[in-house]
Amino acid sequence: MKKYFKSFCVIFFTLFFIQSLYLRSQEKIDPKIWNKALKIHHRAIVIDTHCDTPMVMFNRGVNIGEKSNSNEVDLIRMKEGGLDAVFFAVYISNKLDKKHPSRRALEIIDEVYNQVSKYPELAELAFSSLDIHRIHKLGKRAILIGMENGGPIEGSLRLLRDFYRLGVRYITLTHNQHNDICDSSTGGESRWKGLSPFGRKVVKEMNRLGMIIDVSHISDLAFWDVLKISKVPVIASHSCVRAICNTPRNLSDKMIKALAAKGGVIQLNFYSGFLEEEFRKKSEEKYKLMQPQLKELEEKYKDNEAELWEAFSKLWKKHAPPPASVEVLLNHIDHIVKLVGVDYVGLGSDYDGAGSFPRGLEDVSKYPLITYHLLKRGYKEKEIKKILGENFLRVFSAVENLRNK
Secondary structure, three states: OHHHHHHHHHHHHHHHHHHHHOOOOOOOOOOHHHHHHHHHHHOOOOEEHHHHHHHHHHHOOOOOOOOOOOOOOHHHHHOOOOEEEEEEEOOHHHHHHOOHHHHHHHHHHHHHHHHHOOOOEEEEOOOOOOHHHHHHHHEEEEEEEEOOHHHHHHOHHHHHHHHOOEEEEEEEEEOOOOOOOOOOOOOOOOOOOOOOOOHHHHHHEEEEEEEEEOOEEEEOOOOOOOHOOOOOOOEEEOOOOOOOOOOOOOOOOHHHHHHOOOEEEEEEOOHHHHHHHHHHHHHHHHHHHHHHHHHHEEEEEEEEEEHHHHHHHHHHHHHHOOEEEHHHHHHHHHHHHHHOOHHHHOOOOOOOOOOOOOOOOOHHHHOOOHHHHHHHHHOHHHHHEEEHOOOHHHHHHHHHHOOOO
């Protein structure tokens, strides 16, 4: 009886804290809808499939066990925002593709292991969909590992298998440039016209291992190759709708339909530049004006990518246009739901990696605002739970089931 009373107290005071936080915010909140949203949010398993937190842990020494104002994600704010599971993305720049990037990836994975192990009362590493459910029942945060850019496998299926053994459960096949697996959506003139011959082997081996294939960042032709070859659903871990914001990083309606027909899910990115066309255009103008300063920074920090990223982030914050509204993110959800149904959309914020997030969604503690707006737009509890995490869990389970056959 004491255990249940204690759990009730924890839930009550957490909800009270979140409620007071939002009632003090600039947005006018309907208390009745807000209270209902909080209850739904607590009952749901909330999953974010892409946070670049390992980058700030490794490069800046951010401690995820402490609440911080220097980034967007830590275990304390995850609990405040009811975020139950997160994929920490091991981001490796394409610039390192020919410089033994596996070492950097291994060091970052080590940092994730070290930090999570320091806070066993707050979080656990998760390696499966069942782990997410188990850790959720314990009231702790589930930390999973994804890899952003397949460069660290260095052309070796053996290394691919080793990264799986270390806990990597999805790989974003490339980043902003072409690599030896496939072409990037932003890499310029095509190198492979989609997947490379090695990339085809990678897709098949990831299927065999039970590792999720992530099509964010890859070119349209590579996307179609992946869907043709993969025997299981795939995800876009942090992408948005191209029909609303016209950037090659987003998926076209035709691609979203094909992804859904395969049983996959598009996990929406929170970056304003992928959500809002006006922000995207203004950002391009700002980047052009910033070019002289960017070149100076690149020269100054040519041997230190971590320092370069920090300097660039500070510069960008000074010049960035006003961020999008939360409503814009909901517009992307609505578009996908109308196009293919509610079973094929989820959330992959890109916190700690993108900057310029919608007003009211500045960090992971603000996650209940999404549930509030979904409810406000008429979504039912069953549908909201799917968007918050169940759709992704379905894909994760399907990928695991192929491995078990």
